[in-house]
């Protein structure tokens with residue numbers, strides 16, 4: 001069972017073996033990867049799949065249908081995130097904090113009194129959609145519940161529709177998208193909010209926004225001359241798609257871990273936040289940079305749980321000679337076994353322990369205050385944000401937002417699992433993706449004081 005180029009396939013031979021391993025991959029990806037590692041001793045191997053992997057590469061998402069064709073030719077939204085938006089991050093901090101305070105007040109209003117708590121994943125998904133859009137599209141849309149429902153539904157259903165479109169003959173694909181999006185919800189609904197909003201904002205070539213420097217404003221300013229308002233709106237959908245589930249999975253997994261920490265560890269995180277805010281005079285970029293423990297927790301969640309069991313799906317653009325008699329022919333998909341790196345004891349001692357303070361302790365031990373151990377730092381041993389030229393364009397934005405949300409939660413709420421729960425909720429896996437328990441609940445009990453809010 002080897003493919004062109006001689007790269008062997010994991011699992012039993014034959015068609016039945018293929019189907020059996022592909023099914024196993026769909027629900028127990030980790031086992032298939034372990035089997036491959038044992039069978040081939042660290043050499044490359046092929047994983048059979050029923051669907052294509054669900055990571056946000058253009059083809060897997062069937063972008064021409066689920067979003068639109070034109071942004072494939074010039075994906076300038078990624079460039080805008082890497083330049084203007086990254087530079088504007090310090091200016092987003094007050095808005096992200098303000099929206100976090102308001103949105104969490106509403107979301108956790110009754111959580112303290114109810115022994116059952118709130119469903120973490122769904123709550124975090126809506127919070128992320130609202131809080132991010134405060135600086136992507138502005139206050140008006142981020143507080144519009146119908147818009148938030150539409151954008152979350154879009155983010156949820158796009159990866160579900162894509163495989164069905166991909167399996168259909170080329171001619172039928174528009175029809176398949178039309179039918180599925182009418183049932184599940186596609187781009188149409190969120191666009192009915194974004195397009196009129198942008199039209200109102202762009203008057204005679206001038207952009208009028210409630211606050212200068214919104215992500216949408218940078219997208220308008222940087223648009224090529226022939227870009228339509230609808231085109232810009234779809235790029236904003238793309239940015240929302242890229243940010244909503246990634247960030248909500250990360251914050252959910254982090255809360256699952258933090259809720260298990262002993263009281264003194266929680267207190268040490270709070271103290272660090274308070275000291276950073278005091279020494280930096282409030283919620284500034286400088287203060288956020290000093291939240292080493294929260295930052296460490298996020299980085300450890302990325303190492304331990306990540307989003308996928310593998311990283312960096314890429315297509316070979318030329319035949320690649322692997323130097324040992326194997327080669328990967330042009331046009332084949334390759335991916336790096338991320339878990340083999342993230343659980344390598346030579347890189348991460350005691351790798352099977354999820355230690356939320358792993359990286360803050362390293363900072364302390366090595367007296368190194370640089371970004372080396374920072375959540376958003378990408379290197380060859382840390383791959384949750386991908387790597388190289390296409391590494392996540394929004395990771396500094398995500399780090400800023402998640403740190404503010406977690407610091408606010410720590411300062412203002414006591415978090416705990418409902419009394420009947422005595423262990424961390426387990427993850428589900430689907431097609432190589434790692435998904436936190438979507439039903440798990442946590443109680444957010446207000447701590448009853450409001451310091452550090454200005």
Ligand code: HEM
Nearest residue numbers: 078242243246247250384385386387390391392393394398
């Ligand atoms: C914890 C949160 C996030 C995680 C774990 C994450 C993860 C990733 C990964 C794995 C990639 C593919 C990288 C590669 O192929 O090398 C990616 C790409 C991308 N992400 Fe994120 N992401 C997050 C948040 C965000 C946010 C908040 C935004 C937007 C504001 C965003 C926008 C993008 C864009 C535009 C790309 C495509 C970059 C390109 O192709 O050049 N992401 N992200």
